[in-house]
Amino acid sequence: QVQLVESGGGLVQAGGSLRLSCAASGRTFSSYTMGWFRQAPGKEREFVAAISWSGSITVYADSVKGRFTISRDNAKNTVYLQMNSLKPEDTAVYYCAADTKPWRGSYYYTRPSSLYGMDYWGKGTLVTVSS
DSSP: OOOOEEEEEEEEEEEEEEEEEEEEEEEGGSEEEEEEEEOOTSOEEEEEEEEEETTEEEOOOTTTTTTEEEOOOOTTTTTEEEEEEEOOOGGGGEEEEEEEEEEEEEOHSSGGGGGGGGOOOOOEEEEEOOO
């Protein structure tokens, strides 16, 4: 069993930055693909970013490309999401997720159905961007 705990959310003005962290329990964290998803009020949960087990491959949703950066520190069992140039439309609950299968390819994770393939989820952290 893997437990994921997100932190770092909060209220920020448009144009500002936040860094989210996701701490994972379990010895096999370093073998998992990790992802960030978000869910805005009244909307479906959507893919934000994913990173391969080694950190050598990353993929982003078009809406965050160039503004967000996903990274991981396997020694600390932690994955991060650096969010810059935040916009009001980035307001959402952000969820960390783990995929225990090997990297499935960038196209897989950017599809809406990718969230159904994630095996473990955190409880989320709220990010609010004011205009």
